[in-house]
Amino acid sequence: MPHADTPGHAEDGSPWAPLRDRQRERALKREAVLRTAARMFNEKGFHATSLDEVAERLNVTKPTLYYYVSSKDEILFECVRTGLEMVRAGIDEVARSGGTAADRLLACMRAYGRVVTMDFGACVIRVGEDPLPPHSRRELRRLKAEIDHEFRNLIASGVEDGSLAPCDPKVAAFAIAGALSWIGRWYRPDGPLDADEAIERCIAVLARGIVAAPSRRPRARRAPAATPARATRRNDR
């Protein structure tokens, strides 16, 4: 058994773990740094969170953090990128499923909703790319635009196949993204709703709309004033 006690030699008896295990451990620790930072950014804001505090929460020193990440900006970039990649992975999975465009859109909405209730997804919504330098912002906005286009295309297909109501796909995609993203702001894991229930209730509102079906609608309680009446007509188109 040659050089079993030589540091760096990946043999039985070496105090170092095999390279593959060390790489895996490094990746796990890097993810722990990113996730802890994402939680703290989400709780108290990006600018108000120092790397000293992130290190403290992980029971390590700041120099230890720098073994895994090079800067606070890199951490935020990776948190937002990871959140967006999670959304994209969810959309890709749905693309391989069947059903009408409406079925697939609802499944994508569910995937999007789930991601924004998790650490990296909430970081996309609560912090986002604004604090980052231009080249990082561009890269993250490109990812966001890709996700937006997936939603627009799915909506356009649904209007085409009749599974979705006629609408402006661009505005509808933004309305969906806004309503679902907002969950990432208001949802609290210790609140009365669990994440899936919050997402389902939000999607139910978006799917069928807030206004009662015409047959169920009551008469106005008194003569409506000019503005709301006109407003309702415009929305009933």
Added chain:
Amino acid sequence: MPHADTPGHAEDGSPWAPLRDRQRERALKREAVLRTAARMFNEKGFHATSLDEVAERLNVTKPTLYYYVSSKDEILFECVRTGLEMVRAGIDEVARSGGTAADRLLACMRAYGRVVTMDFGACVIRVGEDPLPPHSRRELRRLKAEIDHEFRNLIASGVEDGSLAPCDPKVAAFAIAGALSWIGRWYRPDGPLDADEAIERCIAVLARGIVAAPSRRPRARRAPAATPARATRRNDR
């Protein structure tokens, strides 16, 4: 004509304008400072905007700004407060109008949408209270919570009077706020839609929902996968 040439004496011949005019001019200039800052915060972010740049855009020096505001934090606080007060004023106006709860909710949504396409309203959405110290954040969150409760109450009334579809008023209020607030992020005055059209299209999506009425819905193009099918059932409840 006593002391006509004494500085500060508001008589004809004084080089100083009457006090009331000076107060009005000061208020106008203060509002110009706030509005210019709000635009710059919305364009490039709060932290990336310096008061030197705000002063430069107004063709004055930074010391001149300090005659109207005491700090960058005060500017942001006032921008967000003004945006939120504009929403509240819109809601108060609707409260005095007639119609069903649905009519009034749609009118409130329209008021909210209009505000978020304007400088101070967009600042509520794009920057918000997060960069501010705790006491300012609390004050602004109190205002936000008041607006949220107005929406929830209106939705609960609409479910009660049958003008709105059955829903969870809290989640529906958040879905509406999210979809409308998102306009403040994506809307560009130089884009293809004017603000009113963008708002109407977004409200149309929220009012009637994205899914086609059951009679219009097509059959799935192939046997739907397990998850989307179950998902659709849950949303059709």
